[in-house]
Amino acid sequence: MPISSKKSLNKLKEEIINCKKCLDLVKTRKQPVPGMGGPNSKIMLVGGSPNEKGSEQSGIPYENNDSGKLIRKILTEAKLSLDIDTYITYMVKCTPRKTIKKEGQPQIKLSKPTAKHINNCINFLTEEISIITPHIIISLGLDISNTILRNFFSVEKDYKDISKLHMRIFENPSFKLVPFFSPEDVKIGLISEEKFIEDFKSLSKLLSII
Numbered sequence: 001m002p003i004s005s006k007k008s009l010n011k012l013k014e015e016i017i018n019c020k021k022c023l024d025l026v027k028t029r030k031q032p033v034p035g036m037g038g039p040n041s042k043i044m045l046v047g048g049s050p051n052e053k054g055s056e057q058s059g060i061p062y063e064n065n066d067s068g069k070l071i072r073k074i075l076t077e078a079k080l081s082l083d084i085d086t087y088i089t090y091m092v093k094c095t096p097r098k099t100i101k102k103e104g105q106p107q108i109k110l111s112k113p114t115a116k117h118i119n120n121c122i123n124f125l126t127e128e129i130s131i132i133t134p135h136i137i138i139s140l141g142l143d144i145s146n147t148i149l150r151n152f153f154s155v156e157k158d159y160k161d162i163s164k165l166h167m168r169i170f171e172n173p174s175f176k177l178v179p180f181f182s183p184e185d186v187k188i189g190l191i192s193e194e195k196f197i198e199d200f201k202s203l204s205k206l207l208s209i210i
Helices: 005-017 023-028 066-077 115-132 142-152 183-187 193-207
Strands: 043-047 086-090 097-102 105-110 136-140 176-180
Touching: 005 115, 023 097, 043 066, 043 115, 043 142, 066 183, 066 193, 086 115, 115 142, 136 142, 142 176, 176 193, 183 193
Parallel strands: 043 086, 043 136, 136 176
Antiparallel strands: 097 105
């Protein structure tokens, strides 16, 4: 008998929680943050990594901080449900940090995910895609969009401007990729919150016909 998507995701969640591939992150993380949402979702949102004051505290993606509140708001306004048709996850499941020396003393500070972190975590995203089989993946932000294009579409060049990618549709035999601005881009003013929400509503309409 085939294993259900829900059981497969539960097994993957255990693997993520127990992962020790990135020894530097194992030492500094509070907890990994697996994805969550409907096990047969048509749409998947992929962000960068858990926020230390939000998702890393709760273990739930996009929760408690400003980015999380915005993602939850747009899902509600676009009539997308984490119980039925939407799944949210991160490219890197742990909050990246690095150890630096300040005045001769080691200090831990937040950092961007390294290529090693991404390479160690990309298989988890591949498994999530394989289990859920989404119709559309939304990559939140320039770095995530470039990483997915490189790994799943064999696009070798890196785009330099998310505005050139926003709402473009890339297709492979398994799914469509739609790069978006990230919630952090909204925060720094690259796109207004109103436009960000309207674009998600437009995507919701596209989803209803595929």
